[in-house]
Amino acid sequence: MVTNSVVVIGGGPAGLEAAASVAELGTSVVLVERRGFLGGTPIAENYANLTPHMESAEVAMGRLIERVTSNPLIDVRLEAEVSACRGAAGAFTITVGDQQIDAGSVILATGFQHFDPGAETQMYGYYEHPDVIALQDLEAMLKTHDVVRPSNGEPPKRLCFVQCVGSRDRQIGNEYCSKVCCGVASKEAIEVRQLLPDCKVFIFYIDMRMYGYWENQIYWPAQEQHHVQYIKGIITEVLAKDGRLLVRGEDTTMGRPMEVLMDMVVLSVGMEPSAGTRSMAQLFGVQQNKYGFIDSVRAPLDTVTTSVPGIYSCGAALGPADLEDCASSAAAAAVKSITSQRLRVSAG
Numbered sequence: 581m582v583t584n585s586v587v588v589i590g591g592g593p594a595g596l597e598a599a600a601s602v603a604e605l606g607t608s609v610v611l612v613e614r615r616g617f618l619g620g621t622p623i624a625e626n627y628a629n630l631t632p633h634m635e636s637a638e639v640a641m642g643r644l645i646e647r648v649t650s651n652p653l654i655d656v657r658l659e660a661e662v663s664a665c666r667g668a669a670g671a672f673t674i675t676v677g678d679q680q681i682d683a684g685s686v687i688l689a690t691g692f693q694h695f696d697p698g699a700e701t702q703m704y705g706y707y708e709h710p711d712v713i714a715l716q717d718l719e720a721m722l723k724t725h726d727v728v729r730p731s732n733g734e735p736p737k738r739l740c741f742v743q744c745v746g747s748r749d750r751q752i753g754n755e756y757c758s759k760v761c762c763g764v765a766s767k768e769a770i771e772v773r774q775l776l777p778d779c780k781v782f783i784f785y786i787d788m789r790m791y792g793y794w795e796n797q798i799y800w801p802a803q804e805q806h807h808v809q810y811i812k813g814i815i816t817e818v819l820a821k822d823g824r825l826l827v828r829g830e831d832t833t834m835g836r837p838m839e840v841l842m843d844m845v846v847l848s849v850g851m852e853p854s855a856g857t858r859s860m861a862q863l864f865g866v867q868q869n870k871y872g873f874i875d876s877v878r879a880p881l882d883t884v885t886t887s888v889p890g891i892y893s894c895g896a897a898l899g900p901a902d903l904e905d906c907a908s909s910a911a912a913a914a915v916k917s918i919t920s921q922r923l924r925v926s927a928g
């Protein structure tokens with residue numbers, strides 16, 4: 581049966597924006613989220629404040645969640661997953677739990693997961709040294725205004741970020757840049773300096789990649805107003821030494837080996853496709869790129885159309901993305917998912 585409703589899979593920033601946009605254009609939506617709550621990674625991982633305006637993640641996401649939950653055209657299914665799909669564009673039958681749902685089109689917004697910094701190729705001691713943490717661990721500490729060394733509960737006096745962990749790394753096959761981590765590390769560095777003015781903060785980078793306005797909004801203020809120290813260098817290993825952390829690498833500006841002592845090390849982990857992105861891509865038969873993200877087959881001018889008619893994707897399921905990218909691709913996927921159905925109806 582031909583139907584004009586849309587199924588959105590994933591209730592993170594991208595899926596929420598897609599569901600809200602579809603419904604605000606007058607089409608009914610079933611939003612399927614595997615977790616017991618909406619908000620995606622920013623809520624699940626307790627992000628503190630968001631770039632570039634430092635608004636609380638909870639407040640910003642709360643606004644988006646309210647837009648979805650208050651719209652009577654949206655049916656939210658929590659702790660739910662899609663187990664089967666049959667039919668074709670305009671007339672899909674989707675199995676969610678034990679129920680069959682008719683949908684004209686589907687939007688995959690299943691997001692990303694953080695690179696595992698304890699993978700065996702990594703020499704940073706993430707699982708060995710409690711004071712080696714990752715970006716999302718520091719977000720959770722910043723959210724509760726409690727940045728302390730996990731090993732002894734004391735505030736750090738020297739803290740550094742190590743950039744490009746799990747990204748731009750040919751050896752592990754993640755050659756891509758994860759796009760948000762330079763900005764997020766700089767934002768967190770500012771927050772640490774504000775919270776602990778006596779703590780010296782360093783960022784070790786290969787090269788800083790601040791996109792668009794983040795250059796002026798985050799990067800320069802971090803240096804000029806908050807005295808975060810950026811050091812161009814490659815960190816090769818982190819070792820425990822006398823109750824602190826010895827960070828080893830190469831200062832690439834000076835071209836010489838470098839060893840510095842820190843109290844805390846924060847690994848700027850990259851983005852990989854979530855398990856849900858991989859499994860939903862397979863279930864719906866859409867083409868994935870070599871990293872497992874969903875391919876947008878009409879890029880660059882159409883970033884949301886997949887290889888299967890009637891199936892669209894948005895947000896970090898398509899590759900590394902910040903929230904602005906998520907909002908843009910979600911709105912595009914919403915429009916395409918509705919217009920493709922209307923074009924189909926008027927054609928025949």
Ligand SMILES: Cc1cc2nc3c(=O)[nH]c(=O)nc-3n(C[C@H](O)[C@H](O)[C@H](O)COP(=O)(O)OP(=O)(O)OC[C@H]3O[C@@H](n4cnc5c(N)ncnc54)[C@H](O)[C@@H]3O)c2cc1C
Binds near residue numbers: 689
């Ligand atoms: C540490 C860190 C801090 C960041 N801070 C910022 C910031 O300050 N500003 C900014 O612009 N960006 C930031 N980002 C990027 C931001 O987190 C992402 O752009 C955004 O979360 C991507 O949204 P999404 O909806 O595509 O994916 P996600 O947030 O990953 O949401 C995907 C949702 O899909 C659900 N899902 C997955 N599989 C299934 C399935 N099979 N069935 C049903 N549901 C499923 C998941 O449970 C999840 O709720 C940060 C990233 C990191 C790593």
Ligand code: SF4
Binds near residue numbers: 763788789
């Ligand atoms: S955004 Fe920065 S830290 Fe992240 S992968 Fe790109 S260059 Fe590396």
